[in-house]
Amino acid sequence: MVQERWSFQRIKIVYKENWEKVFLNNYGTPNIQLVEGEGVLVKDSDGNIYLDFLSGIAVNALGHSHPKIVEAVTKQISKLSHTSNFYSNEPAYELAEKLIEISGLDAKVFFCNSGTEANEAALKISRLTKRKQIISLKSSFHGRTIGSLSITGQVLKRTPFLPLLPNITFLDLNNLRQVKRKIGRKTAAFFVESIQGEGGVYEATDEYLNELRVVTKKRNTLLVLDEVQTGMGRTGQWFGFQQSGISPDIITLAKGLGGGLPMGAVLVSKEKADLLQPGQHGSTFGGNPVVASAALAVISTIENENLLENATEMGNLLINLLQTVNEIVEIRGRGLLIGFQLRNIKAKDLENECKNMGLLLNAVTENTIRLAPALIVNMEQVTRCVEIIVDAINSLEKAKI
């Protein structure tokens, strides 16, 4: 049981040195190592307990070690762990049916293992339209493989890896004029997140998504909603785009889908599904029965425990409490994907101070903190989170004087 609050110690130097000996330096050296978790609490190797308001970057939808996921995975792995796609398996089939149902789309499904792979599949499908141009948005994030990186609207991430895919156009989020002007008869696909997560938690307005739908339909351009971060209940609805009432041609999923196990999915509307022909795409692990059974447990738990409603309520509470904090100048997002922008304080400093005080959150940009707790988070934990944020801000301000 992860319950007690222990005293905080800094990470051992010897551990840091060993870590740097074996790992490539792409992440920088983490200064804590997590060993176990339960619900919204997680414990490090020194015995410190943290309130986890990042959830492995919006992945642990039901928190850590949820009994329903443990049960589903344990049962499935002791029966059948992997089949390849030469043979079908029951959990994958059931999950595909369930995803179609909750998406509200008349669609067909492809399974993969991550967000970037889901977007790669969408990119390959867009090539099959025979059109060459792809449109994406500035500050967007779609993944790290060459294809997904090519449509990621962040210059610093792209530049070291040039040349990337050609014919990509980046527009400004929520700019309706550009949508009308730039989508043409050569535009294969338009990629958009319903809320830009990695970009700093910026919402696409309902008006923008509706206009995008009208124009892409008129030009016969695929509208691809990247719901990798915003899907699976994170925004208080199953998928972020559902608030706008539109029907995309393609949606891509990952992060929360497997509840902590690696899984991605692509849903393609039946109208466009035949673009992809036999032999044109695949994944060895995609639709693995163990991860599919975890995803089924995620969906049924969200349904049985009314976690969509909880995400909305706890998100609203979080926003209300954050609004009372002086140093916060703007709060963005909805449900349990919330970003707040700071004045006079670096987001990274607040992230570190909160970590020292027992709260995990994420400096998503220089001045913005991202919160993405598990959908099971309760009122007491939300209140405690904001208390720690206030304490951490006070402590940083005191240190400045």
Ligand SMILES: *Cc1c(COP(=O)(O)O)cnc(C)c1O
């Ligand atoms: C995280 C993320 C991805 C990439 O997912 P990976 O599983 O890391 O490949 C793609 N799109 C969005 C919107 C994301 O948030």
